[in-house]
Amino acid sequence: MPKDIITLRAKDYSQWYLDIVRNADLADYAEVVRGCIVFKPTGYAIWEAIQRGLDERIKETGHENAYFPLLIPKSFLTKEAEHVEGFAPEVAEVTRVGGVDLAEPYVIRPTSETIIGHFYAQWVHSWRDLPLLINQWANVMRWEMRTRPFLRTSEFLWQEGHTVHATEAEAEEETLKILNDVYVDFLEKEMAVPVLRGRKTEKEKFAGALRTYAIEAMMQDGRALQAGTSHNLGQNFARAFDIKFTDQNNTSQVAWTTSWGVSTRLIGALIMAHSDDEGLVLPPRLAPKQVVVVPIYKTPDERVRVLEAVDKITADWKGRIRFRVDDRDNLSPGFKYNEWELKGIPVRVEVGPRDVEKGSVALARRDVPGKAGKEFVPQEGLTERIEALLADIQTSLFTRALAFRNDHTVEVSSMGELKEAVETGFARAYWAGSREDEQKIQDDLKATIRVIPFDQPEKSGKCILTGQETGQQVVFARAY
């Protein structure tokens, strides 16, 4: 597993990313299906870990899973005017079945507000039916012009929550609860990725939403990655699909809906937040395997003794540590070290004949490459030591990512400063510009307003573009 196949981050960050995806065996380009990828087992296992962590939180906050059709009658898309405008250019259409043309084409869901809205209208009758709290795990399709594995693909996997509420306040509460208790909690605790939370501007909000909230993560090149969004849809979709309920006073009311989602793009976020020039770095809580044990031996006799020791060492790991013993005979220990570094397993344990004699092992942490991250420790108490090490790696990755973001976030007070700041990271600025101003900055600097952060300054200041006094700060960045 030659290391020089990975481009250095400093040289070409974008190529580095593609090299990690290919060499850690996470995905394969599906050239024959435009803009799609194959999620290979190593990559898909990360998605399974993400699903587990999110699904648990989605259920703990009172939601149930369901599954709605892949195909949506094309006419449904047009029922919400902004929505169709946003999605029509990128939908795939099914026009023929078994060789026969259909009277009305279907689109493959780019997102499911419309088809789910159609059913909710039939399920919701009374205030007693509310709130309706449902999530779906599904594939969706948006024909993208420029694609990149995990970050932007024509087909991707995601969860999409769709809820119905009796009041605007309840819908707003739901929208924020998902952002904070599900998305932020998951990304920061499990993925060790610190996120900035806030509201999207009118220009950047979801097609058809009243308000969109988002979490934004900083990648190691200083760019932002939108990691999840939660939309208060107001009554827009409820009106379009006729979702009404009879309230406690026996009056018919239009309902309030929300939707929210995160996708396989999180795999891309994970790669770009933590990995290094040696390969993938996975946070222990999310890593499908947390520890790899590499036995070292030359003779058959050594093999027996070393594997015996490995059995003894790992005897109480089951249920505590997710591990793999790499006892493949045809590969050298060095080859194995490289492979597991490349694939991001958080901790490596090496056991050789001398370790058997001395009752020791070598312990290497993936987040600190080379000799600095390796120590020789006694076999006694190893399980507890590894558990502590895994917890330490998890914390370190988060702290490192947070420090990186802080180091690459500046408050700017002029357009010149903004231009410079978005070259390397996030720029906080007072902002009172229009939607058109926002577009102009995007055209000029390739940077967009990522969010209007929840934490706002106490004092007002001057808009960096118009000079107008405003209480509102926003965060600009270039984004994936």
Add this chain to the structure above:
Amino acid sequence: MPKDIITLRAKDYSQWYLDIVRNADLADYAEVVRGCIVFKPTGYAIWEAIQRGLDERIKETGHENAYFPLLIPKSFLTKEAEHVEGFAPEVAEVTRVGGVDLAEPYVIRPTSETIIGHFYAQWVHSWRDLPLLINQWANVMRWEMRTRPFLRTSEFLWQEGHTVHATEAEAEEETLKILNDVYVDFLEKEMAVPVLRGRKTEKEKFAGALRTYAIEAMMQDGRALQAGTSHNLGQNFARAFDIKFTDQNNTSQVAWTTSWGVSTRLIGALIMAHSDDEGLVLPPRLAPKQVVVVPIYKTPDERVRVLEAVDKITADWKGRIRFRVDDRDNLSPGFKYNEWELKGIPVRVEVGPRDVEKGSVALARRDVPGKAGKEFVPQEGLTERIEALLADIQTSLFTRALAFRNDHTVEVSSMGELKEAVETGFARAYWAGSREDEQKIQDDLKATIRVIPFDQPEKSGKCILTGQETGQQVVFARAY
């Protein structure tokens, strides 16, 4: 929740099934998307339980999950001649994207042998790459003429395993291992559904397979339901997609592949195997909730005391029993009993003010409706008692289903006997007929050969159609 909305099985089994699906809130017809259904939360939770049980077994037998594209270039389907013949009439085609016609249409996967074969050809080079053992959880689409919730829908959810091997013997071993260690084990242990295992005839095998093995379950109307299939694809797909490897003698060899799948149709099997005229009956090991506790009270004071007792009773259930306390205030206990009977929760615990005084509860088992299944027991030792009861229900359901199948399986020795037997169940018969003979029986009796069972008689006998002496018995039945 009025009971008379469920048609009696004896009156109209087919309508009874639809009534269960609707009234237990398992699925909703999606009239706007032809032949599709919405998997509602109660129904989808059963699928999640099925997924967990299968995924565990699929991984324990050495397979990893991955994900391949939904869309398949239309030309791929035609690469395996029998395959395209089998699936072309029911594929949905994507011909347009963002309003622009595509040069080559895609089909939505009806199954993924072709697209996966395409990638496997690129991944497999040497004998060291084999076996390649991958599974995928996905949605697939087959435009069906006559649909029925769960049993036959245009879009359905499933797992499809696809493996590559160096020899025919290894492919055969894999095909049978999946059938026995994954499918039979799961259906019999978790779903409590006994299955008949065997090989499909040439007429009934998968389009493109060398040999297809299947498991068949008997429903309560005596019909067979094909619950899972496992195909030894021989070298058919490997040849069509050029999956080759260099063997240990450095010679290029065509590989051997298998594929195998079970789908959301299993939800239909579960319903039809165990449920009764009162509603759904779920086996405890698979039931999303195993126990519902219904507190009974009239006054606020009673409410406090009863709920306190419920807290005490259920204190040590977490992690041992999956339960729900139904403390909804606006519904009567009777209404709740009916609802949970309809929805199939295996055990109900009733706690009222007198139970609080006497330290007792009422315990009702769903598989024995009415008074016969209800007993009054002390609160002391309740957890262990319920665990034992759940285990007993699981065994009873399996035993009952097995006894039913045995009672409705006969060995027949003439066409007259066959005709009569398939009216009520399975018919075992000596068979040496041709593919055309098989078709004729299907046309005449609406019955097909479900499998050539693995357990064959020691003596030979006369083919029921041709009178020819043969060692082969087959099982005929009408099927879903």
